[in-house]
Amino acid sequence: MRFFKGMKGKDAAASQCTSNDFQDLFKKFEASKDFLTFQFPDEDGYTISYFNSLVNAQQVHEQVLAVLSTHQKKPLQQLKGDITMEDIKETKDIKVIQRLILSGSIMIQYKTGDETCLLIPCALDVKRKTSIPESEYTVAGPKEAFVESxxxxxxxxxxxxxxxxxxxxxxxxxxxxxxxxxxxxxxxxxxxxxxxxxxxxxxxxxxxxxxxxxxxxxxxxxxxxxxxxxxxxxxxxxxxxxxxxxxxxxxxxxxxxxxxxxxxTIISFFSSFEDYFQIWNLGTSFRLIRLFAVLFSIFSSPLYVAVITYHYQVIPTNLLPLLISSRGVIPFPPILEAIVLEGTIELLREAAVRLPAKVGSTIGIVGGIVIGTAAVEAGFVSNVLLMLVALAALASFTMPIYQISNTIRLIRFPFLLAAQLYGLFGLALCSAFILCHLLKLKSLGSPYMEPLYPMRFDDFKDSLIRLPFSKQIKRPRFLRTENPIRIKKKAETQNTQSDIDE
Amino acid sequence: MKVKMLLIALGCFFLTACGVEKQILEDILIAEIVGYDDVGDNKIKGTVVVSVPQPGKEGNIKKEVYEAVSHDVKAARQQENAETPFPVVGGRLTVIFYGDILARKGLNDYVDTYRRDPIVGRDLYLAIVHGKAEDLVKMETKLIKTPGVQVNELIKQNIRTNLPQVDLHTYLYACHGKGIDPTLPLMEVADGRIRIKGIALFKKDKYIDKYIPYEDGFLYKVLNENFKLGSYEIKWSDKNSTDISNIKSRVHYDITSANQDPKVRIDVKIKASLLEVQGYDLSKPVDVNKIEAKAERILGKKLDEMVTMFQENNIDPIALGDFAKSKTRNFNRKHWEKEYPHMPIDVNLDIELVQTGIVE
Incomplete structure (x- = not known):
């Protein structure tokens, strides 16, 4: 950031065209090929100038030029009434002129070189239609997503x-x-x-x-x-x-x-908006599953490394022969094995994002079948770890918000390192470190770990669990809203009465 | 400043990391069973089974046995390392066997190292071998499981019906506790199989060379704890016998005037189902009552004999002394110990047959 602060003065001078001189501005505009300026309807008519690329040509023809050609030449003040468009400005403020022309207005001068001019907004809107949400797609619920406009x-x-x-x-x-x-x-x-x-x-x-x-x-x-x-x-x-x-x-x-x-709060990153489209008990269960998935995703491969490297005692008896036989042929220590495999998964993920959708499906085949199977057959990685890493990757895909899934992807690596250095103790140490960081974090001044810390029981109604709408009487406390009551009347206690008297 | 702190912290991490001992799974030999025998001359022989899974193939497990003779347990382990490609580690020991000759001399010296070692779990089983522990350890197991798992499961399975709790923790509690003596399972090799012969009785850490036969293990367990499984065969006569299967058994001790003239009453209630019977018609209620009365008589006599045997040998495996201490103010242990061999101990047995199976 400091770099840009230093550049500030020079930057502003270069970019913010604050030329007081109308002619200077005009010259700058004319340097561009798409800036048009011409007399209309004839040599003695108004001077009309605009950026060809910014205005809606149809609107210019039908609502501006058509009017100008049918009426006699009048002062700008009167012309303003003839053109049936909103928000027409008459000004000589150079800054306003610059801004409006650059956002797609037509400039009309009484004669060339006049400083006062009429600005008619005629912007061409190139925009995409609203489409289906892609990164936050839900099966139920509305299918509209924001667009660029x-x-x-x-x-x-x-x-x-x-x-x-x-x-x-x-x-x-x-x-x-x-x-x-x-x-x-x-x-x-x-x-x-x-x-x-x-x-x-x-x-x-x-x-x-x-x-x-x-x-x-x-x-x-x-x-x-x-x-x-x-x-x-x-x-x-x-x-x-x-x-x-x-x-x-x-x-x-x-x-x-x-x-x-x-x-x-951190929990809102794990709650999909779809939770609200389902009945509350289902919504709660899925939210808890997602939370479990996060923990699994972060801890599975570090736990593997810690246990295989330091704590053979905790492996269940029935799993022991299986683990030893799958580990036996691998030339790397567990940490390298895990890093190789996690790295591969990251590569696959990164490649799948970069590739166009049509080629993307090949990545799945290459990654899943060729690399996965071959790596095990070649004795590079053990199939137990392969399964764990694949499951962890799968679990991290359950994150409803893209940003947090990236975080979870990456946060495993410090845990892996800690597991290699100190085993389970290292994992605990690393968790404590991350937890401290989370406790210190704030989001626009509100505690990030709320309602877990500070503990606020009221806010549990829509955090780890989601209670039915009838229980959501108050707005979340951490927002410190001016009007904390959401439902005015006390919601009717269940439907105890039947709708029709029998 | 922050950078400096970070560097120091990282330095600690990396420097001390070199000191942490790694035990990567495939670079160690995991001991499953250890057996110790007396070889005279104050020396013991340690035999350890290490199962070596074959890399690449699941379930293909080879067994490797290493032996060493030495004065103590740790030294024996050291000597074993002379023959092994990787260090032998004891963190997953499931059973430790002691030969009966060694057990007669007292086990404390040979259990002690396992007691102190934090790597060893408290849930590992101890057992006495009738004969040489070595023979049992070297046995080829028939099932496709590692030997440790097999013996472990054998004991665990029997703890539900015929054996008392016999893990290291319980043993240590009983051995070092006052007014209580430990018991351990007695194993033997019979017909090429590992078999539980009975419950070995101890006076503190010394095996007294007496044991409760396997069949009567149920009775011992009934005296000792509340439990819900197991069955017992009652012999009416030479020909006829019946099998009662325990649904729920409750035991209650009642000790009066422990400091003067101690009297002990043991109430045992068994709710049992009767599934196999010879010579009786179960569809008549009178018959069921008769069976109950008869079973009470036969089993009660057996229980009395068992308690008398404990008193004769001056051992207290059912922890009456421990119980008396917990119920008596200013408990006089010396007096109790003096009185114990000849104090009256009544066993009241109450059997209730609640199920007779499907009739008609």
Whole structure:
């Protein structure tokens, strides 16, 4: 970060075209081939200029040029009334002109060289239609995902939360890119302190081009060096809408099909939004299975290394001959064996992500059959470890949020090392270290390990377990919401009365 | 500062790591059974079985036996290492056998090292061998399991029905406790098989050369603890016999005036099912009552004999002294020990036959 701070002065001068001179700006524009400027309807007509690549040609023809050609030449003030488009600006502020032209407005001058001009927004929106969520796909529930256009995304959220209290604070980030960034929250529910924190942190962002929300996420997060993500990256509008009403805040960036959600606890990274689509007892069970999967995924191969290297005593009697016979032919010590195999899995995973989908399926075959079987046959790795590592990889895929699954992928390696150095004691040591780190972490100022530490029984209703909706009377306590009550009336106690009198 | 701290911490990690002893699974020989015999001249002979699974093939296990003669257990282990490709480690020992001659001299010296060693589990079994432990250790097992597993399972299976708890922990408790004496299973080699001959009786750590036969193990267990399995064959006459199968047995000790004139009453209640019977018609309730009364008479006599035998040998395997101490204020141990061989001990047996199987 220091590097960029040093560059700040020079950077700003170069990028932020603050030329006071209208002519200078015009010259800069004209240097680009896609900047058009011409007289219309005839030689004595208005001077019209715009970026060909930024405007919607159809709109220009039908709603601007058609009007200009049918009317007589009038001063700009009167022309404004003739053109049936909203948000037309008449200005001579050079900064406004620059910004609006660069965002797809048409500039109309009374005659060439005039400093006052009319700016008609005619932006060409190139955007993808909303599609099915890919990284957070759920079988049940809505199938809409955010797209790259901020306005579409806001539309998705506003449709779900039709209240005036849903507020969107807009910022511009990036000294070159000037990307639009929106902080979403529900006023009257959200803790204002969180909004202030986020506002301040966004204000502190110093970077030239921000192209994705993950940049913002890394810049405003509490601990920028932690492997554990503190802000959830979601592509589901339903997810965002539901956490907004819980009292969290969302951050969206133009050009990024994801939204950031915060503050979070570590457990929210293990809970899929699908848990809420199922009956609570099923949802709870699956959530617990997922938590178990995390532990298994982190500890299985380090435990193998620790036990095989130091603690032969703990191996069950019936497993002992099996383990010895599979270990017997392997020339490496257990740690190398484990690192080779874990490394292979990481390679496969990395390769599968990089390859196009059509070729991707070959990776499965190469990895699973060729490498797996051959490695065992060649006596490079034992089949027990192969199974453990494959299971651990499988378990790590159950993570509903992509960021945390990356963390779990990588966090095994320090554990492996610790297991090699000190056996089970090393594992305990490493766990203590990670646990200390987790206890210290904060997400937008809220404790990361809540409700486990600080222990808050109220918040268990939607953490490790998920209780039915009728029990979710209060909003999570760690959010310190202004209005902690979620369900006003006490929910009717079960359906004790039958709906129809018999 | 932080970097310095990190470097120091890492330095500790890496430097001390060199000092931790590794025992990689395939680079050690895991001892499964050890046998110790007296070879005279104050020396013992240790025999250890190490099962060596063949790499690559599952279930293909070879057995390797190493022997050494020395004055003590640890030295014997040292000598064994002279013949073995890898160090022999004792962390997975399942059974330790002692020859009966050695056991008569007292086991303390030879159990002690296992008592202290933190690597050795507390759940390993001790057993006495009728004859030489060496022969038993060297036996080829018939089932495709490692010898350690087989003997271990043999004892474990019998603990449910005929043997008292015999692991190292229980032995040490009984051996060092006051008013209690240990018992261990007595094994023998018969017809090429390992067999449990009975329950060997001890006075502290010394084998008194007397044992309860395997068949009567059930009776001993009934006297000793509450349990739910096992069966016993009652002989009515030379021809007729019946088999009662225990559903639930409860034992209760009642000790009065332990410090003056001790009296002991042992109440035993057995709920049993009767599945095999000769010479009686089970469909009539009168018959069942008759069988009950008769069984009580026969078994009660046996139990009395057993208790009298304990008193005659001045041993206390059912821990009456221990129990008396826990129930008596200012317990006078010396007085108790003096009185024990001739104090009256009544055994009240109550058998209830609750099931007679499917009738008609």
């Amino acid at each position: 901020l306005d579409t995304n806001l539309n998705l959220i506003r449709n779900r939360l039709p209240i005036p209290d849903l507020q969107a604070k807009e910022f511009r980030v990036g000294s070159i890119s000037q990307t639009r960034l929106v902080v979403l929250y529900i006023d009257g529910i959200v803790n204002q302190q969180i909004v202030d924190t986020v506002t301040q942190r966004i204000g502190d962002i110093e970077y030239d081009t921000i192209v994705d929300i993950s940049f913002v996420g890394q810049m405003i997060t509490d601990n920028r060096n932690s492997m554990f993500p503190q802000l959830i990256d979601t592509e589901r509008p339903d997810h965002l809408a539901s956490v907004l009403s819980e009292g969290k805040i969302g951050i969206m960036l133009d050009g990024s099909p994801h939204a950031l959600v915060g503050p979070n």
